Amino acid sequence: MADINIRRVEKSYGDTRVVHGVDLDIRDGEFVVILGPSGCGKSTLLRMIAGLEAISGGEIAIGGRVVNDLEPRQRGCAMVFQNYALYPHMSVAENIGYALKIAGIGKAERRARVQSVATAIGLEDYLDRRPGQLSGGQRQRVAMGRAMIREPKVFLFDEPLSNLDAKLRVQMRLEIRHLHQRLAATSVFVTHDQIEAMTLADRMVVMNQGNIEQVGAPSDVYDRPASTFVASFIGSPPMNLLPGRMTESGQHVELADGQHVPIPTALAQGRAGRPVTLGIRPEDIRHGPAAGGSGLTAKFDFLEELGMGRLFHGTLGGQDIIMHATDKTPPVFGTAVDIAFDPSRLHLFDVETGKRLAGESGRADKEQWSGYRATA
Amino acid sequence: MRRAYFKNNWIAAALVAPQLLIIFVFFYWPTAQALYWAFTLEQPWGGGNQWVGLENFQAIVEDEYYWNSVMVSIIFAFFSTLLSMGMALVLAIAADRQLNGYKFYRVGLIWPYAVAAPAVGLAFRFIFNPSAGLLSHLNQIWPGIWDPIMNGDHALAMVIFAGAWKQVAYNFIFFLAGLQAIPRSLTEASAMDGAGVLRRVRDIQLPLLAPTAFFLLVINITDSFTDSFGIVDTMTAGGPARATDLMVFKIYEDGFRGLDYSGAAAQSIILMLLVMVLTFFQFRYIERRVHYT
Ligand SMILES: Nc1ncnc2c1ncn2[C@@H]1O[C@H](COP(=O)(O)OP(=O)(O)OP(=O)(O)O)[C@@H](O)[C@H]1O
Ligand SMILES: [Mg+2]
Numbered sequence A: 001m002a003d004i005n006i007r008r009v010e011k012s013y014g015d016t017r018v019v020h021g022v023d024l025d026i027r028d029g030e031f032v033v034i035l036g037p038s039g040c041g042k043s044t045l046l047r048m049i050a051g052l053e054a055i056s057g058g059e060i061a062i063g064g065r066v067v068n069d070l071e072p073r074q075r076g077c078a079m080v081f082q083n084y085a086l087y088p089h090m091s092v093a094e095n096i097g098y099a100l101k102i103a104g105i106g107k108a109e110r111r112a113r114v115q116s117v118a119t120a121i122g123l124e125d126y127l128d129r130r131p132g133q134l135s136g137g138q139r140q141r142v143a144m145g146r147a148m149i150r151e152p153k154v155f156l157f158d159e160p161l162s163n164l165d166a167k168l169r170v171q172m173r174l175e176i177r178h179l180h181q182r183l184a185a186t187s188v189f190v191t192h193d194q195i196e197a198m199t200l201a202d203r204m205v206v207m208n209q210g211n212i213e214q215v216g217a218p219s220d221v222y223d224r225p226a227s228t229f230v231a232s233f234i235g236s237p238p239m240n241l242l243p244g245r246m247t248e249s250g251q252h253v254e255l256a257d258g259q260h261v262p263i264p265t266a267l268a269q270g271r272a273g274r275p276v277t278l279g280i281r282p283e284d285i286r287h288g289p290a291a292g293g294s295g296l297t298a299k300f301d302f303l304e305e306l307g308m309g310r311l312f313h314g315t316l317g318g319q320d321i322i323m324h325a326t327d328k329t330p331p332v333f334g335t336a337v338d339i340a341f342d343p344s345r346l347h348l349f350d351v352e353t354g355k356r357l358a359g360e361s362g363r364a365d366k367e368q369w370s371g372y373r374a375t376a
Numbered sequence B: 001m002r003r004a005y006f007k008n009n010w011i012a013a014a015l016v017a018p019q020l021l022i023i024f025v026f027f028y029w030p031t032a033q034a035l036y037w038a039f040t041l042e043q044p045w046g047g048g049n050q051w052v053g054l055e056n057f058q059a060i061v062e063d064e065y066y067w068n069s070v071m072v073s074i075i076f077a078f079f080s081t082l083l084s085m086g087m088a089l090v091l092a093i094a095a096d097r098q099l100n101g102y103k104f105y106r107v108g109l110i111w112p113y114a115v116a117a118p119a120v121g122l123a124f125r126f127i128f129n130p131s132a133g134l135l136s137h138l139n140q141i142w143p144g145i146w147d148p149i150m151n152g153d154h155a156l157a158m159v160i161f162a163g164a165w166k167q168v169a170y171n172f173i174f175f176l177a178g179l180q181a182i183p184r185s186l187t188e189a190s191a192m193d194g195a196g197v198l199r200r201v202r203d204i205q206l207p208l209l210a211p212t213a214f215f216l217l218v219i220n221i222t223d224s225f226t227d228s229f230g231i232v233d234t235m236t237a238g239g240p241a242r243a244t245d246l247m248v249f250k251i252y253e254d255g256f257r258g259l260d261y262s263g264a265a266a267q268s269i270i271l272m273l274l275v276m277v278l279t280f281f282q283f284r285y286i287e288r289r290v291h292y293t
Helices: A042-050 A093-103 A109-118 A136-147 A166-183 A194-200 A219-221 A230-232 A365-366 B009-038 B055-061 B064-096 B103-108 B116-125 B136-141 B150-183 B186-191 B195-228 B229-235 B247-257 B261-289
Strands: A003-011 A015-026 A031-035 A057-062 A077-081 A154-158 A186-191 A203-208 A211-216 A240-246 A253-254 A261-262 A273-282 A284-289 A298-305 A312-315 A320-325 A336-341 A347-350 A356-358 B040-042 B049-051
Touching: A003 A042, A015 A042, A015 A057, A015 A211, A015 A356, A031 A042, A031 A194, A042 A057, A042 A077, A042 A154, A042 A186, A077 A136, A077 B103, A077 B186, A093 A109, A093 A136, A109 A136, A136 A166, A154 A166, A166 A194, A186 A194, A194 A219, A203 A219, A203 A230, A203 B049, A203 B103, A211 A219, A211 A230, A211 A298, A230 A240, A230 A273, A230 A347, A240 A284, A253 A273, A284 A320, A298 A320, B009 B261, B040 B261, B055 B261, B064 B195, B064 B247, B116 B150, B116 B229, B186 B195, B195 B247, B195 B261, B229 B247, B247 B261
Parallel strands: A031 A186, A031 A203, A077 A154, A154 A186
Antiparallel strands: A003 A015, A003 A057, A203 A211, A240 A253, A240 A273, A253 A261, A273 A347, A284 A336, A298 A312, A298 A336, A312 A320, A347 A356, B040 B049
C-alpha cells in the first residue's frame, strides 16, 4: 500500500512562502496530475514528496509512514526529471542498473533485469551507448527505465515530456499511461500542459500560487471549475468570464451593457441585486436566437477556422468573448448578431473571492445541446 | 565558418605586436640565451665565452648532487600535488554541500593564493619552528620528534606542506567551480536511486570532475617544479644537507651563488625538457581517460 497523505504542508525559502498549507490525499495506485502555471509550486511540492526538498511545515506520509525526516532513498519513490538527469559518464545499461548496483544486487541478476526493462522501453539495442549519443526521446525512455527498474511504490514525474516535440509527447503520454496500467504504482505527475493533465489523470490537482485551487476528475474540473482561476486556466480557448449583476428578480444576470442573461432559478439563491461573474465556455455559446427567448447580441470581429469548428472573436457587454461554433452559419462581422448561451452550462462566481457560487451542468443536458465539446 | 578578418594585414600585425614582443622579450629571448649558455663556458664577470658542446650537461649528469635534487623535486611534486589537490577536493565538496560556515571559508580559502611564496615560506617557518612554533609543544612531550632544522625528512615534509598549502586555494576554486557545474539534478537522481552522500561523491561527482582534476594535475605538477623557489629559499635554503634542494633552487644556487652560469643554464634546459615530457605523458596517458560523451 502506498497512498500518500499530505497534511497542511508548507514550504518557505527564507521569508518567502511558496507553498501555503496544502492538503491532499492520493490513493494507492492512483494517477494524480498536478497542474498549474509556472512558479505555482508544483515542483516544490513534488520534491518535498521525493525528499529532495525539506518540508517547512506540516506532514507527508507515504504508505501510512510519516516521511518528513527520511532520506529520499528511504521513501521508496522513483522520480523522472524534466531534463532526464541521466549520468553522462555511464552507459544506458549502467544508468538503468545504477539503483540495483547501489542496492547490492549481483551482476547476473542486474544484467537480466536491465535487459527486461530495456526490452519494455524498446532500447535493447542501445544498452552500450552513452546518454550523449541518444536522441531526446530515447533519453526520456532511459530516464523512465531507470525509474521502473526498482519497481517503486511511488512514481514521481516532474514535467518529463516538456522537452519533447509534439508528436513524441503524445506517444510518450500513451506509454506512461500503459506503464501505469501495468505497474499500478501510485503516480504523481507534474505538468503545466492541460492536455497532458486531462488525458493522463485519474484525478487532477490544480495549483495556483502555492495553494490547491481544486482537486477532481478531469471532467469534473472542466465542468465545474471551483474558481475563476481554474475556469480560465483549464480549457483552450478559456472560459469567457463576464462581469455582471444579479437582477432583483434573481432570474437574470445583467451585463455591463444592460443585456440580460436568463439563468436557472437554482443559481440565483440569495444573490439578488449582487454583483457576480458569469462564466460560459466558448463551446456552450451558439448562433441564433434561443428558443426560450434568451436572446443576446454580440459583435464579432474575426474568426479562426479550426476545421472541426470555428472560433469567433468579438465583444459582449464590453468584454472580449470567444464563441466556438460548429454550425455553418455564414459569419457576420461588425454588426450585432444573435447568440445564445446554453442555460444549463452557465457558471457563476463570486466577484471578490473568485470562488464558484453555483451552476451545475449535467451530462444529460449536454447531450441534448447541439454544441460540441472540445477536448481542450 | 566565416571569420572576421582584416583587409590590411599591417593592422593585425600592429595589434598582435605588443603581445608578441612581451613573449619574445621575456620568454624566447631568455630561453635562447640559456640554451646558448648551456653549450658554452660563460665567464662569471662577463666578457668572452667558449663553446664547450655537451660538457656542461655531462658535468651535470655526473654530479650526484644533481640527481639528489631531481629525486627531491619528484618527491616534492608528487606529494605536494597529492596533498593540495586532496585537501582542495575535500574542502570543495564540503563547500558545494553548503555545510556550516561554507560562506566563510569559500572566501577565506581564496586568499592564500594571493600571498607571495616567500611570505608563505616565512609564515610557515615560524609555524613549524621546532623551538617556538606550533609543533614545539610536541617537542616538549617527545623531544626531537619534530626537527626540520636537523632532520632532512622533516624539512622536506615541511616544504611540501607549505607548497601544498599555497596551491590549495587555486585548486579549491577550480574544484568548486567544477562541482557547481555538475547539474544538481544528477546528484538528486542518484539520491533517488538510493545513493548516500559518499556514494554520490564517488559515483557521480568524482567521475564528472575528472577533466577539472586533470587540468589541475598538469598545472600543479608544472608549478611544483618551476614555482617553488620562494618557499625553499625562505624556509630551508635547500638544507639540511640538501634534503630540500629542489631543481629550481639548485639552479639559482649554482648560477647566482656559485656563479656557474653555464651549469645553471644547462640545468634549466633540462628542467624545461623534464616538465615538457611530463606534461606530454599526462596528456598522452591520462587525458584520454577523462573526457566523456
Ligand atoms: N531555492 C529557492 N529559493 C527561493 N525561491 C525558490 C527556490 N526554488 C523555488 N523557488 C520559488 O518557489 C516557487 C515555486 O517554484 P516551483 O519550482 O515549485 O514552480 P513550478 O510550479 O514547478 O514552476 P514551473 O512550471 O516553472 O516548473 C517559485 O516562485 C520560485 O521562484
Ligand atoms: Mg517545475
